[in-house]
Amino acid sequence: MNPLSSFQPFESKIEEFANHHPDAPKREIILNRLYYHVFKLVSERQNHQLSPFGLNSSSWFALIMIHSTPDNAINPCNLSYAMVSSRTNITRLSDELVEKGWVERHASGEDRRKIVLSLTQAGRQLVEAVLPLQWQHYRELWSVFNAVELEQFEFLLRKLLGRIDLPMGGSCEE
Amino acid sequence: MNPLSSFQPFESKIEEFANHHPDAPKREIILNRLYYHVFKLVSERQNHQLSPFGLNSSSWFALIMIHSTPDNAINPCNLSYAMVSSRTNITRLSDELVEKGWVERHASGEDRRKIVLSLTQAGRQLVEAVLPLQWQHYRELWSVFNAVELEQFEFLLRKLLGRIDLPMGGSCEE
DNA sequence: TATTTATAATTAACATGTGAACTATTTTTT
DNA sequence: AAAAAATAGTTCACATGTTAATTATAAATA
Numbered sequence: 001m002n003p004l005s006s007f008q009p010f011e012s013k014i015e016e017f018a019n020h021h022p023d024a025p026k027r028e029i030i031l032n033r034l035y036y037h038v039f040k041l042v043s044e045r046q047n048h049q050l051s052p053f054g055l056n057s058s059s060w061f062a063l064i065m066i067h068s069t070p071d072n073a074i075n076p077c078n079l080s081y082a083m084v085s086s087r088t089n090i091t092r093l094s095d096e097l098v099e100k101g102w103v104e105r106h107a108s109g110e111d112r113r114k115i116v117l118s119l120t121q122a123g124r125q126l127v128e129a130v131l132p133l134q135w136q137h138y139r140e141l142w143s144v145f146n147a148v149e150l151e152q153f154e155f156l157l158r159k160l161l162g163r164i165d166l167p168m169g170g171s172c173e174e
Numbered sequence: 175m176n177p178l179s180s181f182q183p184f185e186s187k188i189e190e191f192a193n194h195h196p197d198a199p200k201r202e203i204i205l206n207r208l209y210y211h212v213f214k215l216v217s218e219r220q221n222h223q224l225s226p227f228g229l230n231s232s233s234w235f236a237l238i239m240i241h242s243t244p245d246n247a248i249n250p251c252n253l254s255y256a257m258v259s260s261r262t263n264i265t266r267l268s269d270e271l272v273e274k275g276w277v278e279r280h281a282s283g284e285d286r287r288k289i290v291l292s293l294t295q296a297g298r299q300l301v302e303a304v305l306p307l308q309w310q311h312y313r314e315l316w317s318v319f320n321a322v323e324l325e326q327f328e329f330l331l332r333k334l335l336g337r338i339d340l341p342m343g344g345s346c347e348e
Numbered sequence: 349t350a351t352t353t354a355t356a357a358t359t360a361a362c363a364t365g366t367g368a369a370c371t372a373t374t375t376t377t378t
Numbered sequence: 379a380a381a382a383a384a385t386a387g388t389t390c391a392c393a394t395g396t397t398a399a400t401t402a403t404a405a406a407t408a
Contacts, residue, residue, distance in 0.1 A: 005339050009256045017242040027324060028312040034331045039213045040258065041338045068191040077356060082183045084211065089395055091358060113356040113403045138202040144337040145330070150201060153330050156323060157208045163318040164215045165179050251386060263365055265388060287373045287386040
């Protein structure tokens with residue numbers, strides 16, 4: 001007898017629910033919750049992997065985005081655009097990364113409204129050290145799919161995205 | 175010329191990144207972020223649909239879980255189990271739902287440590303009114319997939335869940 | 349050129365979630 | 379029965395995110 005999935009409690013409820021509501025879109029309701037459920041677990045997993053380094057999935061992603069920019073330097077506005085996160089949150093994240101000594105704030109030469117966020121040496125070293133570990137975790141997670149399934153999953157996610165995608169707005173494109 | 179996807183900024187970055195890191199698991203990295211990205215949009219969408227009723231996706235889900243329980247009544251502990259959410263958060267959510275007049279707190283007859291959360295008449299009416307609208311939104315969202323794709327997507331999500339699922343722990347099973 | 353408008357970053361207030369510590373009970377063990 | 383352990387709910391402190399308002403600067407326009 002195999003142990004119950006963490007999704008089981010919800011499945012019992014929806015089963016009961018569907019019995020009383022025969023016209024409910026049961027499959028769609030399950031898909032919605034299943035998507036959320038998997039997201040939550042994946043997210044917890046990554047945070048757990050990153051916490052020994054004083055990172056979480058947000059701060060890690062911010063470092064990677066800075067690292068992926070020429071000169072390892074970016075404006076908060078561009079970072080907000082790349083992370084699809086509010087400017088306010090970028091300010092807070094920057095505070096945190098500066099506090100930890102991984103990022104520096106400098107005034108921009110061209111535009112006195114702008115700030116430049118750049119990786120410190122410690123920041124670069126951290127990224128280089130953690131990258132291979134993260135790659136390994138990604139490979140482990142997605143190795144549950146074979147080549148065809150990977151292809152299918154990406155295709156389906158992009159199709160789903162197409163249904164709900166929003167116009168870009170904003171003016172901070174690079 | 176079609177407008178850019180909101181996922182485009184990330185795709186540019188990862189492209190640049192992969193050029194400098196040929197051994198990076200590019201596809202896995204994209205899948206990870208794409209999953210997050212779609213989650214965020216789906217979530218925003220649902221919150222937007224629910225906000226006219228003074229609901230968000232959490233409070234709505236809590237109401238549905240109570241509604242799906244015999245007698246429309248549940249202990250915070252069971253609700254926490256069904257929602258896969260901390261007890262602390264259930265306390266806060268309950269405060270909110272009670273405040274809005276949709277839920278009542280009563281002492282349990284059997285066990286003096288326990289509380290019973292039950293729907294008020296207003297709560298039941300709200301659920302019955304919002305349910306068909308939510309069903310419609312679910313149908314709209316997932317109608318982007320045909321029958322085979324729905325089947326595939328659910329299969330793949332469950333497979334992914336299998337890779338990261340956690341033992342249930344806890345003692346609040348029904 | 350002077351005025352208006354837009355942009356960049358921040359602050360303040362608040363929304364939503366978590367874990368640790370606490371209180372009150374119930375259950376288990378000795 | 380008394381002591382110990384487990385369970386239910388709450389409060390507190392804090393993590394992580396958002397929107398609205400504010401300040402400074404740059405760009406557009408009249």
